[in-house]
Amino acid sequence: MPAELKLLGNFPYLDHYLELANIERELTHIKSNSKLVFVGGGPMPLTPIALVLIEIILKAGLGKEFEDCLSLKKGDEKQAAVAALLDKLDTSSLDPDYHIISVEKDTVAAERSKELLKALHLDHAITVHNVAGQDIKVEPGFKTFFIASMVVGKEEVMRNIMRQIPEGEEVLFLVRSVEQSNLRELLYEPIEEMLEEIEQKYPALQRHDSYTPPPGSALINSVHVYKFKNLATPVLD
Numbered sequence: 001m002p003a004e005l006k007l008l009g010n011f012p013y014l015d016h017y018l019e020l021a022n023i024e025r026e027l028t029h030i031k032s033n034s035k036l037v038f039v040g041g042g043p044m045p046l047t048p049i050a051l052v053l054i055e056i057i058l059k060a061g062l063g064k065e066f067e068d069c070l071s072l073k074k075g076d077e078k079q080a081a082v083a084a085l086l087d088k089l090d091t092s093s094l095d096p097d098y099h100i101i102s103v104e105k106d107t108v109a110a111e112r113s114k115e116l117l118k119a120l121h122l123d124h125a126i127t128v129h130n131v132a133g134q135d136i137k138v139e140p141g142f143k144t145f146f147i148a149s150m151v152v153g154k155e156e157v158m159r160n161i162m163r164q165i166p167e168g169e170e171v172l173f174l175v176r177s178v179e180q181s182n183l184r185e186l187l188y189e190p191i192e193e194m195l196e197e198i199e200q201k202y203p204a205l206q207r208h209d210s211y212t213p214p215p216g217s218a219l220i221n222s223v224h225v226y227k228f229k230n231l232a233t234p235v236l237d
């Protein structure tokens with residue numbers, strides 16, 4: 001296990017990312033050989049990192065220990081338990097087919113994230129594409145698309161992806177938001193109205209599942225999962 005990965009365990013919010021990524025992994029039926037795209041990775045793509053760590057944890061048979069860590073109350077004990085778990089991981093054990101593309105439009109942020117992933121020995125599992133989500137080219141085999149909460153132009157990003165999906169193929173979108181009833185909307189852009197609009201515009205886009213953090217949860221984002229099947233309807237020019 002690289003020493004840098006152990007250091008990551010000291011990052012105070014890593015447990016939140018692991019917890020949310022674990023929920024999102026289940027909502028989108030991610031498997032050990034999945035390929036996904038994360039739009040809006042930023043300089044520190046913690047969600048892609050958390051998703052990869054979870055696959056390594058599960059492959060090592062440490063799922064129960066992971067659940068136990070997450071169920072601890074936030075604090076030093078929880079942080080130490082997460083760090084101890086990371087200490088046991090072998091980053092080379094990941095299924096070679098599992099892959100995440102982290103999309104980042106800002107060149108400086110993209111370069112920073114490349115350096116970080118190299119230091120963590122996770123660059124074989126996560127590659128960074130320095131491009132706006134509105135312009136990404138969908139690569140074959142990538143069927144799950146996460147759209148981060150801070151992504152600007154979510155509809156255009158989704159539209160760019162949808163128009164590239166071959167006829168008859170189905171993909172999943174996971175879009176992060178925050179509850180409007182929640183003060184957290186001051187931190188992030190709520191997107192309920194935009195989602196209602198695109199549901200009407202693109203009938204092939206069907207809401208599949210959602211997750212909202214329960215009252216008192218330390219998690220910030222709510223999550224909506226959409227299925228899109230290209231039925232060759234003329235809405236996408």
Ligand SMILES: C[S@@+](CC[C@H](N)C(=O)[O-])C[C@H]1O[C@@H](n2cnc3c(N)ncnc32)[C@H](O)[C@@H]1O
Nearest residue numbers: 040041042045046047104105132133150151152
């Ligand atoms: C701060 S990061 C969020 C990363 C997140 N914390 C995670 O879960 O790993 C948000 C990033 O999204 C990028 N971004 C915003 N809109 C984008 C777009 N349309 N395409 C690509 N990147 C975008 C910003 O440049 C910023 O670096």
